[in-house]
Amino acid sequence: MSEEKEIEEKARDLMKKITSKNPCGSGEIDLMGRRYVLLSTEYFPYELTKDLEEIFGTAGDAVLYKGGERVGRDLYGHYIHLAREYGIEIWDIISAVGWYFGWGLGEVIERGHNNGKYVIRVYNSFESESFIDREKKVKKPVCHFMKGVLNGIVESIEVVKYKAEETKCRAKGDEYCEFVFTPL
């Protein structure tokens, strides 16, 4: 047996002892052709966000937002093909995929066709969950990454620049997170 296989066997045996099920199976989570990792919302993105805010202030929030925008543009590029192939509306597929991967349950409340305003709600967003786990209640919205992801998707669809704002956040005590996207 190769050294890698031996280490894997050891890990599998140990996990069988401490948990009744191993959702990872082979130890690599492969879903819809991409590899994923599991991170507890008790740590992620709470710890990262707190450090970025402590070191860079509001610029730290912007780092998460900018990274989110790039992810959003990539997700659009990835799922628009599936949307076209199956004849599914892009926002329906984005909502379903977001739910499936545990990011939260999204609903497009207002869809601004032809560069109009968008309003999107996300129930149980993982970012807000992470803060609720650790701080119970905060004063300002915390879903900077999610806001960036959604803005990246909105801008990809509309092909113009948008300004994004999180007007409600579960971490502040609101029922859901609500994002408003206004064309620039």
Ligand SMILES: [Zn+2]
């Ligand atoms: Zn939020």
